[in-house]
């Protein structure tokens with residue numbers, strides 16, 4: 236991609252349109268945090284789940300507060316979606332919805348993640364959950380022309396055996412688009428990712444990429460700890476900025492941080508949006524990507540998150556284009572799959588610069 240000298244091809248009032256039209260990748264997005272209120276209302280009615288009965292009430296129940304006490308508090312926002320998503324049709328429809336919603340703002344490549352074991356409370360197997368999400372994602376992706384891959388997420392609060400079985404199911408679903416294995420959940424209560432070393436080993440030896448959530452509690456030490464499972468990418472991990480040696484290690488190992496500023500503000504990991512260190516990390520040379528985490532829990536589109544980084548953190552358009560390009564560069568894709576996405580992105584940028 237040619238170097239963009241600080242462009243004047245975009246006026247301030249064009250910013251949101253520019254970022255909406257930008258062909259973006261999104262690498263850190265949770266399925267169950269992206270349940271739209273209309274589908275939630277229908278699921279609550281037809282599945283007889285105790286939930287608000289009107290759209291505004293449902294929306295208020297699905298969007299987490301702008302400021303939670305901590306990560307565990309933010310995670311309570313997932314209880315209702317998970318209660319509503321306990322059958323194959325519900326999971327398939329949600330996956331379809333999320334892919335279409337992202338395509339509508341020109342996300343061209345997405346990695347959709349979720350914890351299949353959370354959806355087994357009413358009898359589905361982990362494999363059935365994975366297959367249902369894959370069906371919904373795949374059919375929508377084919378229609379709207381988006382590339383979708385799936386990341387299977389283990390939960391820190393689940394047992395060693397449950398997460399090991401999940402890794403086996405994830406490996407068996409590679410043909411369905413599963414590309415990586417992840418760990419998420421309450422970090423303060425379950426701080427040690429090596430508890431699940433066995434599950435990570437099964438996933439890795441089965442050909443899946445390894446990522447995990449880290450640094451949502453416990454500061455830079457937790458990001459350092461995450462490196463013990465040798466991930467390719469870390470979900471969050473922004474607090475690494477506080478530890479210069481750790482940043483050097485991330486750079487040396489080429490480990491990427493998939494950052495979500497608004498979500499981290501909600502989880503009280505940073506004092507405010509203006510303190511989020513995405514630009515400090517990027518300028519220091521740590522590879523970072525920009526993502527939303529959740530469509531409804533944070534009530535946020537990816538285009539809006541780009542706009543926030545521009546307006547509230549003062550990122551240049553050049554820097555934001557670099558973050559988007561990094562997303563394609565580090566996506567869990569084969570090189571032959573990555574090349575056309577990068578070429579399309581570069582062509583789009585070049586065309587805009589020529590205008």
Ligand SMILES: [Zn+2]
Nearest residue numbers: 265448470528
């Ligand atoms: Zn996440």
